[in-house]
Amino acid sequence: MSEAGAAVHAEHEREGFVRHYIFSKDHKMIGRQFLFAGLVMLIVGGLLAMMIRWQLGWPETPLPITGLFSEEFWDGDSWLAQTLPYGTITSEFYNALFSMHATIMIFFVVVPIMVGAFGNFLVPIMIGARDMAFPTLNMLSFWTAVPAYILILLSFFVPGGAAAAGWTSYSPLAAVPDYLGVAGPWGVNLWCISLIILGFSSLMGSINYITTIVNMRAPGMTWFRLPLIVWAIFIVSILLLLAFPVLTAALGMLLFDRLFGTHFFLPEGGGDPLLWQHLFWFFGHPEVYILVLPAMGVTSEILPVFARKPIFGYRAMVYSMIAIAFLSWIVWGHHMFQSGMDPALGTAFTLTTMIIAVPSAIKTFNWLGTLWGGSIRFPTPMLFALGFVFLFTIGGLSGIFMASTPVDIFIHDTYYIVAHIHYVVAGIIFGIFAAIYYWFPKMFGRMLNETLGKIHFFLTFVFFNLTFFPMHFLGVGGHMRRIYNPLHYEFLEPLQGINVFISVMALCLGASQLFFLANFLWSLFFGRRASENPWQANTLEWTAPSPPPHGNFLTAPVVYRGPYEYSSPEVAEDWLPQTRRVEVASAGGHG
Amino acid sequence: MLSWLPEGVSTYARDIDLVFYVIYYITGFVFVLVTVLLVWFLIKYRRQEGRPAVYSHGNTMLELVWTIVPAMVFITLSLVSQSTWARIKAFAPPGDVEVRVVAKQFGWEFHYPGPDGRFDTEDDKMFEGELHVPVNKVVRLYLRSQDVIHSVFIPNVRLKQDAVPGREILAWFEATKPGRYEIPCAELCGPGHSGMKGWLTVLSAEEYRQWVEAQWPAS
Ligand code: HEM
Ligand SMILES: [Cu+2]
Ligand SMILES: [Cu+2]
Numbered sequence: 001m002s003e004a005g006a007a008v009h010a011e012h013e014r015e016g017f018v019r020h021y022i023f024s025k026d027h028k029m030i031g032r033q034f035l036f037a038g039l040v041m042l043i044v045g046g047l048l049a050m051m052i053r054w055q056l057g058w059p060e061t062p063l064p065i066t067g068l069f070s071e072e073f074w075d076g077d078s079w080l081a082q083t084l085p086y087g088t089i090t091s092e093f094y095n096a097l098f099s100m101h102a103t104i105m106i107f108f109v110v111v112p113i114m115v116g117a118f119g120n121f122l123v124p125i126m127i128g129a130r131d132m133a134f135p136t137l138n139m140l141s142f143w144t145a146v147p148a149y150i151l152i153l154l155s156f157f158v159p160g161g162a163a164a165a166g167w168t169s170y171s172p173l174a175a176v177p178d179y180l181g182v183a184g185p186w187g188v189n190l191w192c193i194s195l196i197i198l199g200f201s202s203l204m205g206s207i208n209y210i211t212t213i214v215n216m217r218a219p220g221m222t223w224f225r226l227p228l229i230v231w232a233i234f235i236v237s238i239l240l241l242l243a244f245p246v247l248t249a250a251l252g253m254l255l256f257d258r259l260f261g262t263h264f265f266l267p268e269g270g271g272d273p274l275l276w277q278h279l280f281w282f283f284g285h286p287e288v289y290i291l292v293l294p295a296m297g298v299t300s301e302i303l304p305v306f307a308r309k310p311i312f313g314y315r316a317m318v319y320s321m322i323a324i325a326f327l328s329w330i331v332w333g334h335h336m337f338q339s340g341m342d343p344a345l346g347t348a349f350t351l352t353t354m355i356i357a358v359p360s361a362i363k364t365f366n367w368l369g370t371l372w373g374g375s376i377r378f379p380t381p382m383l384f385a386l387g388f389v390f391l392f393t394i395g396g397l398s399g400i401f402m403a404s405t406p407v408d409i410f411i412h413d414t415y416y417i418v419a420h421i422h423y424v425v426a427g428i429i430f431g432i433f434a435a436i437y438y439w440f441p442k443m444f445g446r447m448l449n450e451t452l453g454k455i456h457f458f459l460t461f462v463f464f465n466l467t468f469f470p471m472h473f474l475g476v477g478g479h480m481r482r483i484y485n486p487l488h489y490e491f492l493e494p495l496q497g498i499n500v501f502i503s504v505m506a507l508c509l510g511a512s513q514l515f516f517l518a519n520f521l522w523s524l525f526f527g528r529r530a531s532e533n534p535w536q537a538n539t540l541e542w543t544a545p546s547p548p549p550h551g552n553f554l555t556a557p558v559v560y561r562g563p564y565e566y567s568s569p570e571v572a573e574d575w576l577p578q579t580r581r582v583e584v585a586s587a588g589g590h591g
Numbered sequence: 592m593l594s595w596l597p598e599g600v601s602t603y604a605r606d607i608d609l610v611f612y613v614i615y616y617i618t619g620f621v622f623v624l625v626t627v628l629l630v631w632f633l634i635k636y637r638r639q640e641g642r643p644a645v646y647s648h649g650n651t652m653l654e655l656v657w658t659i660v661p662a663m664v665f666i667t668l669s670l671v672s673q674s675t676w677a678r679i680k681a682f683a684p685p686g687d688v689e690v691r692v693v694a695k696q697f698g699w700e701f702h703y704p705g706p707d708g709r710f711d712t713e714d715d716k717m718f719e720g721e722l723h724v725p726v727n728k729v730v731r732l733y734l735r736s737q738d739v740i741h742s743v744f745i746p747n748v749r750l751k752q753d754a755v756p757g758r759e760i761l762a763w764f765e766a767t768k769p770g771r772y773e774i775p776c777a778e779l780c781g782p783g784h785s786g787m788k789g790w791l792t793v794l795s796a797e798e799y800r801q802w803v804e805a806q807w808p809a810s
Contacts, residue, residue: 267757313649343680354665373645405676478746484785
């Protein structure tokens with residue numbers, strides 16, 4: 001440790017504070033920056049969700065903040081008094097709440113944490129490289145994202161408020177400022193601009209990951225010895241590289257429609273509202289796999305470590321990710337079954353959508369196969385990874401309902417979709433927590449507290465399911481998504497009890513995250529110091545000091561085998577690092 | 592879970608619900624299977640002194656099974672879905688009653704062609720938010736929108752179809768039970784989206800005749 005500590009320290013002095021912590025080119029520091037940015041946005045997005053649930057549970061009841069301020073304050077024209085009159089959520093603000101909640105969670109939390117933070121931190125070190133292929137581009141990628149973050153947050157405060165046309169911004173609602181009925185056009189404009197900027201950031205990141213993984217693998221690190229998380233980031237980078245420009249183009253067109261009078265998506269000038277949907281979902285469906293593949297990768301890293309067993313069907317895991325990557329381009333129409341698109345196309349998209357569920361099924365069964373015959377331990381990262389497997393199973397299965405065109409007639413645009421989204425996308429947050437609990441020791445050189453971690457897991461798991469599972473019932477009951485007040489409808493009155501229940505559970509789910517916040521902040525400064533390899537894991541990052549110094553490795557690693565050689569008969573211990581040379585006739589193992 | 596479904600009151604509601612049930616039982620079975628295996632493995636293979644993990648990289652046979660079986664199930668489900676979908680969305684039967692639905696922020700207009708059976712003539716009549724149809728007759732709806740995208744949703748009928756500006760989209764249903772049913776808008780269409788709704792009134796043949804007579808007296 002002292003050696004590494006000295007190295008880190010020397011690095012500090014050479015670089016100075018700004019170069020080290022702010023405009024850093026070190027992939028690990030950039031990874032940490034993305035992590036902090038993503039976690040801050042997770043808090044913001046979570047608070048928006050709490051407000052959404054407040055409104056749905058107790059429609060048009062003032063938030064419990066009303067009493068904090070005086071009558072004069074609420075009569076005044078401060079931002080808060082205007083946005084939340086007497087603490088009550090208006091329908092305009094409600095639409096902004098769910099639009100921004102989804103935008104923030106998808107674009108500013110999951111991708112930055114999974115790809116930006118863990119991609120950055122892990123890719124070079126897990127393939128045995130000293131850094132990314134283009135460290136300056138890497139720094140630029142983070143600092144290009146920063147204005148996107150600032151603009152999206154700022155958009156709450158412009159006249160008319162933040163974007164309120166949904167995270168999908170269907171046109172003409174989003175293309176004509178007047179249709180949103182708010183005092184100014186800048187919410188959606190800033191939404192477009194922010195995402196366009198974010199697109200450039202992700203482009204720089206993905207080129208960097210692809211180049212790094214192709215060119216900078218350590219001697220012996222063949223493609224089929226790559227850890228599955230690296231495969232996931234590799235495939236996700238390709239998807240990002242190809243998908244995000246489509247969104248950027250569509251956003252540009254939308255912005256032109258709004259600002260310069262073009263009619264790409266407006267029928268009165270010869271445009272077509274469905275064109276937006278095709279472009280958006282052509283990006284949007286690959287995007288959902290961009291979100292989930294890294295979480296699958298994290299799970300595939302963690303299950304073998306704590307089952308002390310090789311991953312079941314390594315190659316099938318890789319091939320199924322590749323299959324997902326290809327198929328994800330030809331399923332987008334399943335979001336448009338009821339849109340007015342030719343019903344014959346619907347049939348084709350049902351078939352492709354059903355087929356893309358196959359690789360997801362393979363992965364789930366392979367995870368079960370990994371657990372079979374293991375010697376399983378249950379530290380917090382393992383609990384969250386198992387939680388992800390369970391939630392993903394539910395989310396994948398609920399997708400089958402929507403993939404079936406006739407069933408989708410009924411459940412499209414209902415809470416059934418909301419349940420599905422959250423079992424998959426919010427389930428990814430379990431993957432994120434698993435990754436944080438697992439790699440925190442490497443990232444920050446200290447351990448997270450296990451007891452707090454376990455409490456955090458159990459509360460989160462229980463309240464997550466109590467929050468999101470009943471949403472299936474609402475959807476089956478016909479409860480539309482994106483409605484401000486369910487009591488506007490007679491047929492939804494009998495369902496209001498479920499809404500209240502969900503809201504209470506959601507507030508508990510939100511409150512449970514305080515255990516994580518406390519644990520994270522406390523451990524950052526006072527956690528037990530982490531050893532080099534606290535989990536007795538095989539992959540290369542655990543051969544570097546915790547935290548690794550600039551350049552990562554004290555001696556350049558050479559790789560002799562695949563990443564999941566646990567309980568190998570070749571050695572007495574139940575783990576066999578990728579870098580360890582074994583002097584036996586049969587050296588090399590699998591892979 | 593499916594007991595939450597609103598009562599189905601159209602000819603195709605039963606078909607949709609049937610596919611719903613088929614998928615529900617299949618996915619329900621898979622869910623129970625995976626969960627039971629997961630929990631069972633976690634208990635059975637928890638760490639125990641002196642019992643090392645099995646050193647195994649997989650089993651090709653098993654992997655083939657769990658690739659091919661789901662693939663066959665999923666392809667079958669697509670085929671099962673296909674015929675119902677085509678009947679509902681692709682091949683609309685000739686209409687006994689035809690209504691033009693014009694969606695706008697924030698309500699439905701129902702235009703009836705009147706006794707001459709043709710739209711855009713003198714005897715057309717428009718009803719704000721009220722759709723009257725006879726039971727056991729095919730009703731054709733021609734969906735238009737004046738401004739943004741809306742979506743006609745009649746939960747009891749199992750009908751959902753977006754109304755897109757710049758297009759006319761055909762939807763149809765045949766109600767099987769007289770009564771009053773809500774018609775919410777299912778697609779976010781602006782600040783008044785919540786509460787944008789109309790009512791479908793399904794009348795017996797006799798009641799419908801009387802209603803028509805009351806609306807177009809002279810004819
Ligand atoms: C495994 C098989 C899956 C199938 C068969 C499936 C199927 C579908 C279908 C058909 C829809 C459109 C439903 C509708 O709007 O009527 C949908 C929506 C959605 N899916 Fe999936 N899905 C699967 C997995 C995933 C995964 C892994 C993710 C994300 C990580 C995901 C995220 C979403 C999201 C975010 C939406 C809603 C988008 C919106 O309208 O706002 N799905 N899914
Ligand atoms: Cu999709
Ligand atoms: Cu609407």
